[in-house]
Amino acid sequence: MHTPTSTRAATGAVYKMPQEHYLNSTYGIRSWLLTTDHKRIALLYLLSVTFFFFVGGMFATIIRIHLMTPQGFLVTPETYNKLFTMHGVAMIFFFLIPSIPAVLGNFALPLMIGAKDLAFPKINLLSWYLYILGGCFVLYSFSTGGLDTGWTFYTPLSSVYSNSAVTPAVLGIFINGFSSILTGLNFVVTVHTMRAPGMTWFRLPLFVWAQYATSIIFILGTPVIAITLLLVGLERMFHLGFFNPALGGDPILFQHLFWFYSHPAVYIMILPAMGVISEIIPTFARKPIFGYSFIAGSSIAIAVIGFFVWAHHMFLTGESVYAALAFSFLSYLVAIPSAVKVFNWTSTLYQGSISWDTPMLYGLGFIGLFLIGGLTGLFLACLGLDIHIHDTYFVVAHFHYIMVGGAVMGYLGGIHFWWPKISGRLYPEYLARVSAIILFTGFNLTFFPQFILGYLGMPRRYHSYPPEFQVLNVMSTAGASILALGYLLPMMYLVWSLKYGTVAGPNPWPATGLEWKTDSPPPTENFLVTPEVTWEPYDFETRPDLELDHIVAGKLPAPAHGDD
């Protein structure tokens, strides 16, 4: 069987950029800041989430340098508290949550379903402005005293005792919440009402299913964190006592309300990444995805079950043992739809014609890292074991495997996958593969030692540690510096490719989605003629329009076990 190393290298075709597209149809700063084009709004988001990623990354860098010695030599304990808090707030609320939905979802979702735009383009622009306004509040908090409550804002520390700038931060997150809600609302309505003729629910790309599931969480979860943080803000400003035991309030209630959103928020971060992977795997394995309806259904299942597991963050608060049992059981249950996805992706790879393009490297990296992150999540859902590893670096390593190893890998995979569509040009393939491998190596070196640290008992959020933990901490810091290189390289070559990259043509991979049937970059109205869908999703076998023959030398090997 012939396995091409890169499908792109084999095409040999030369393309020209389209004359008019969404990037050059109008000029000037106003045409960007007042745009209602979902593709331009996606780019506004791309710039702003990248900014917050580097803000959060900066805090992480200082943390890792500080932890190179047991006593910690760089910052005071108070500053250390602020650093990990601000790292969490910037990364979770202003990078991870909006990253894939607001950048890739905004860009690709209307194209993938054959729509001219989202259902509410002005609301889409409004949600970007809400994001920016919320971001300004949070940056104000960072720069006027910082924030030291942990990203979890536990009361009464956040509402009474903390001397840092909590109020602007909670207001910023409150405002930013409405940005998420409006994005979710837009996506749900768009998927329901804007699909092109023939684009039935079970012909939707799996990325769209994942975005739909994410949007449900946006709509039903985010308002709860909004009201909760509003109450914390009111408590701080007006001496109210909802969550303050000294005034009769209940701090545990805060934790319930907080995690009612913040656990589903984990699925806000990982579900869209799973959607990206479901696009990448069949494209670079040249095979219809295995178990389409199971992957689609498992996204919805994760969103639904995800709402009923929140109290597993609170096993040590003295909650009722029966509640703990139920939440432990329900948390195990999330493993089922997650495993359904992983098994289906691997089954898709089986007997596929795999090419090692950059998105595929990120995709395969995702599967491996998500597997580790997911399985260690089961350790934490286990009542007895959680008592030992609760609040240790084990937890830190677990959620970084999900959020960085999972969500960020998925995000970068998606950026590379859709970059030809976004910019019309190809990124330098060799450099991109090298940096994907650097990133994977750096990531594992940073976070795997933290599993061991946590298991040995190093608590999270401490600014110093016993000397016997130094070797593992130095390993982690060394890994972080490699990881940083893995993030900087794509930044640079993607910008470089905007001007010097090879012109991509409409469908460089080739992939089966509708977004690849229009020009790269697409025209402002996406499709000059409304497309009509007559084929099944991920059909690499019977689509004459894909012209696979000239891409893969020789005929494609027929999959030994089709999934229909």
Next chain:
Amino acid sequence: MHRTGELYGQFETLEQQKESAALGMWVFLSTEVLFFGGLFMTYTLNRHYYGVAFGVGSNTLDLKLGGANTVVLILSSLTMAMSVWASHVGKRKATTSFLIATLVLGTAFLGVKVIEYKQKFDHHLIPGYHFQIDYRAQHPAPNDDPKEIEAEKEELSKAFAKDPDLNAHAQLYFSLYFGMTGLHALHMIVGAGMLVWLIRQSLLGRFTPTYNTPVEMIGLYWHFVDIVWIYLFPLLYLIDRHR
């Protein structure tokens, strides 16, 4: 996206546009349910913890004003529904007048709410350092009915016997009272603003039997805000009321 007449460029047909708007509004309202839900949860838990203090708090509210306000609000829902109907059948004048009636009733509700808040302010029932649940019993105004004050004193002394920390817990009740009714009032104010815009559009003759989506959508929002009050009224005014 360009707009041709009433049809926005991203849509193919008016039906599609209307369907999207309706679904969008319902999705937004489900968000709102969860938004208020956090407060309702806080209320439920504290009502369970501090039933005595919450009963005392309920008793300080003015049932007549609250009851009258409930009627006003239900009437405003009726006029809103009438204006939606009028816009469907193309009665322009009726649409406008029903919208104006809704706005007047909504404003009346907010006016009564101001009177109620003022009373609480006078009786030191605003949460904060000067909150004092028995302020009115200790410092009755000259025109207060002495019998009523006696009854209140007796109720308070019983309540203090059951719950020595009554003041703090009653303060929680009032935090929730102001939080919940305040958030509700904020929604009313936003709704009133949208009504002003609707009335203007209606006067300009923008609504026809084929295009009346804004009236219908803002109508949905208005009904939702009314329903929230239908829950707030018994929770805050009626439960444990025995005077």
